[in-house]
Amino acid sequence: MSVKNVLAVALGILSAIGGFVDIGDLVFNTQAGATFGYQLLWVVVVGVVGIIVYSEMCGRVAAVAKRPVFDLVRERVGFGAGLGTLIASQIVNLMTCAAEVGGVAICLQLLAGLPYRALIPLAVVALVLSAWVLPFEWIERVFGYLGLGLLVFAVAAIKLHPDWGRVAHGFVPGHHVGGSLLVYLYFVVGLLGAAMTPYEVYFYSSGAVEDGWGLKELGLNKVTSMIGYGLGGFLSFSLMIVAGVLFLPQKIDPQFLGTPPLAAADTLGQVGLLLALVGILFAVGGAAIETSFSGAYNTAQFFGWRWGKKERPAAASRFTLTWVVIFALALLVVMTGYDPVKLTEYSVIFSVVALPLTYLPILLVANDRTYMGSNVNGRLANVLGVLYFIVIIAIAVAAIPLLIVTNGGQG
Amino acid sequence: MSAPSHTSGALVALVALALLAASCGGAGTLSAKSLSQESKSLQSLASEGALLGWNAHAGRTTRIFTRVHSEELYKAASKAATSLRAAKTEPKLEPKLRNLTYLAGKVSADLKRLGHASKTEQALLAHELELAARTLE
Numbered sequence: 001m002s003v004k005n006v007l008a009v010a011l012g013i014l015s016a017i018g019g020f021v022d023i024g025d026l027v028f029n030t031q032a033g034a035t036f037g038y039q040l041l042w043v044v045v046v047g048v049v050g051i052i053v054y055s056e057m058c059g060r061v062a063a064v065a066k067r068p069v070f071d072l073v074r075e076r077v078g079f080g081a082g083l084g085t086l087i088a089s090q091i092v093n094l095m096t097c098a099a100e101v102g103g104v105a106i107c108l109q110l111l112a113g114l115p116y117r118a119l120i121p122l123a124v125v126a127l128v129l130s131a132w133v134l135p136f137e138w139i140e141r142v143f144g145y146l147g148l149g150l151l152v153f154a155v156a157a158i159k160l161h162p163d164w165g166r167v168a169h170g171f172v173p174g175h176h177v178g179g180s181l182l183v184y185l186y187f188v189v190g191l192l193g194a195a196m197t198p199y200e201v202y203f204y205s206s207g208a209v210e211d212g213w214g215l216k217e218l219g220l221n222k223v224t225s226m227i228g229y230g231l232g233g234f235l236s237f238s239l240m241i242v243a244g245v246l247f248l249p250q251k252i253d254p255q256f257l258g259t260p261p262l263a264a265a266d267t268l269g270q271v272g273l274l275l276a277l278v279g280i281l282f283a284v285g286g287a288a289i290e291t292s293f294s295g296a297y298n299t300a301q302f303f304g305w306r307w308g309k310k311e312r313p314a315a316a317s318r319f320t321l322t323w324v325v326i327f328a329l330a331l332l333v334v335m336t337g338y339d340p341v342k343l344t345e346y347s348v349i350f351s352v353v354a355l356p357l358t359y360l361p362i363l364l365v366a367n368d369r370t371y372m373g374s375n376v377n378g379r380l381a382n383v384l385g386v387l388y389f390i391v392i393i394a395i396a397v398a399a400i401p402l403l404i405v406t407n408g409g410q411g
Numbered sequence: 412m413s414a415p416s417h418t419s420g421a422l423v424a425l426v427a428l429a430l431l432a433a434s435c436g437g438a439g440t441l442s443a444k445s446l447s448q449e450s451k452s453l454q455s456l457a458s459e460g461a462l463l464g465w466n467a468h469a470g471r472t473t474r475i476f477t478r479v480h481s482e483e484l485y486k487a488a489s490k491a492a493t494s495l496r497a498a499k500t501e502p503k504l505e506p507k508l509r510n511l512t513y514l515a516g517k518v519s520a521d522l523k524r525l526g527h528a529s530k531t532e533q534a535l536l537a538h539e540l541e542l543a544a545r546t547l548e
Contacts, residue, residue, distance in 0.1 A: 113475035250462065251544070253455040255487070258480040262463060262472070269471040277476075410448065 009220065011141070013228045020232020021150055021239075022287035023103040023257070024096070024194035024348040026280065027341055029236045030254040031409060032187040033243025035179050038162070038170030041237060043188050045171060047195025048233035050391065052225050053384045054196060054359060057366040057377070058205035059221035063213040065371045068206045069358060070301035072371075076361040085357040086302050092354050093199055093295040095347035097326055098333035100288035101127070102340025106257045107281035111274075117335070123285075124331045128324060131289045136210060136309045143286025149279025153238040153260070156267040160245040167241060179411065186402040186409045189395045190345070193352035195236065196392075199287075199294040202358075206297040210308050218375065242267075255341060292330070296323035345408050352399040356392050363389055441500045446507055449491060453511070454547035456488045457518045457540045464525055464537025477533075481526040488519035511547075518543050 032040045062068055074082035104123040109116050134142065176184045208221070242263045247254060254260065257280070264276035293309065300307030300319040307319040314320075334340065363385045366377045377385055441449070460481065467477040492515035500508045518540065525536045 110476050110479050113479055246462075250458040251451070251454055251548075252459045252462065253452065255455070256459075256480070256483050258476070258483060259459060261476070262459070262466065262480065265466050265471045265476070266462065270473055273472055273476060410452075 009223055012220075012224055013231065016144065016224060016228025017148065017232045017235070020229060021147065021235045021283045022096075022194075022197065023099050023284050023340070023344045024197060024351075025236050026103075026239065026257070026260055026284075027254075027344045028187065028190040028194040028348060029239035030243040030247070030260050032191055033240035034247035034252055034254050035409070036176060036184060036187065037178075037244035037248050038167045038241060039176050040184075040187055040191060041167070041170035041240060042173045043191040044195060044233055044236045044240065046391070047192045048229055048236070049384070050192065050196045050388050051200070052229050053381070053388050054362070055201050055204050055225040055229065056222060057362050057381065057385065058201050059208050059213070059225060060218060060375060061362060061365055061372070062205040062208035063215065063217050063221060064373065064375045065365065066209060066214075067371075068209045068297065068301050069202050069362060070298045072365050073358060073361045074302050076364055082302060085354070086298055088354040088357060089198065089202075089298055090295055092347060092351040093291050093298070094326060094329055094333070095343060095350065096197070096199060097288055097291035097295070098330040099340045099344040099347050100284050100291060101327070101330045102334040102338075102343065103257055103284035104281060104288060105334065106340060107277055107284065110258050110261065111277050111281070117337075120334050121331060124327050127285060127288050127292075128327050130285075131292065131323065132313070136207065139286070139289055139309075140207075143282045143289065146282035147279055147286060149275040149277075150235050150283055152264050152268060152272050152275040152279060153242055154234060156264050156272065157238040157241040157245075159267045160242060162241050162245045180406075182402060183406050183409055183411050185398065186406040189352055189399050189402055190348055190409070191236075192391070192395055193348040193355070193399070195233070196355065197348075197351055198355055198358055199291045199351075202294040202297055203290045206293075206301070206307075210310050215375070257341060288327075288330070292323040292326040295326045296320075342408070346403075349399045349403045352392075353396050356389070356396050359389060359392055441498045441504070441508065443504060446500065446504060446511060449495060449515075450511055450547050453488065453491055453515055453518055454544050456484050456491075456522070457514075457544035457547060460484050460488075460518065460522045460525060461537045461540035461544060464528075464533050464540060467525070467528075468530055468533040468537060478526040481522050485519055485522035485526070488515060488522050492516045492519045514543055514547060 029044070058069060061072065065072070070082075070086065073085055077085065101120065101123055104127065105116055105119040108114070108119045108123060112119075130142075131139065204225075208217070213221070239260060242260070243254065246252075246263050246266060247259070252259070261273050261276040261280065265273035268275075296319050297307060299305070299322050300316070305318045306316045308316055311319070333343070365371050366385065367382065369376055463472065463477060463480055463484070466472045492512065495508065495512040495515050498508065521536050521540050521543070525533065528536055
């Protein structure tokens, strides 16, 4: 591999790390840390391995079959079931996009002090303009690199001097201490859902098709998904550790997007606070663009429209109109005044419910020699793929009952 | 065609049910469990306000952040205070409800002042909020 290629992979990995955390990770990791300390760190590991397995399969299918997720969903499960999957995915996409837009407006408010309601349309206009003007790679890079401001939480986690023995113990599943079992299980489901967000995978595989990935990109696919998501998981660990050290002893239940940056301020002062706010702003902003594009990709791929960010907007008019409409609907949802943090909790839980619908077709196609030839799942990919399908089914069944019984994790 | 439309219908119904269940609550007759939950949530707001106050006093936050975040905390505490004032409970829990209503009012007033307080006041308010959080334990 040449130096240029290594640099390209490194830059891709950096943007993947910065783009890993979205509002769902922020909310669930800090709430889990503030409620159970480090005891749920193992769930982040399970979630990160899950998203690696899922995205590696999607990337491989995109590179070999040259077809993205929803094209295959429709072919594999038929129009009716495919349409049901599309509708469920779009509802979750819209909820997530609205939560991310609300998150951007809150960050801007915490930075600039302007009224929240005025900042919502401003945030949407800025996001639509960025998505319209910036090329695909630049969207990933600008939002991914500036999202690296979130690394401030890793520094804060170290500076807070956690009991590393107990942190290590958190990576081993076992009996929990404090809180009820149902709340513990609610956070298990929420953390898995926050780590395995389907829109990231739709975006990733559609991007691979747009970039014209072929067989020689299979290695890049493995490296990007394993290292990018793997290292991105460290940000989730950091958020949980910080919340476990700082919020748990003071019995602070983080219900606001301003709470995690307060931890950065407590440890690293104003510089830490500003880095955290900028990191959250761009991580959440990038995720808003990804969700709107994912919605447009899904719809266009399902109905066979011309699609792609690299197409001129007029050439792929229905695709372009779809992502603009998703932003417009997200704007309306946030303008109702519904709390973006609550919306995030619901969007993560409902994304868990919809996850098996898109995961299964990909698992089947990745095992199908007529599509994949010799690049079908190997033994390890199959064992993990099936294992995660079982996990996904279990959490999909448990998600809504746990949401209701625990009153959204409040006990 | 019928299976997927049943699935979609069931999903929509579940979503509506979950949102309804989660948004229920507020004023009315409070049980011991509801009072305990209100107390926990107020304690969290008071503790977070104290953390914000101490950090603001130490110059570790920006003025804008302090103002905006304390305003958010104030809104939540004020909502809790309003709902507690209108709430009823069984006779043996009345003293607890009265105490909680008083503390909710105190916490919400402190949080309101925190956003525009001077450095000296910030320390004082942080101390008061810390005391309120301890009382709520």
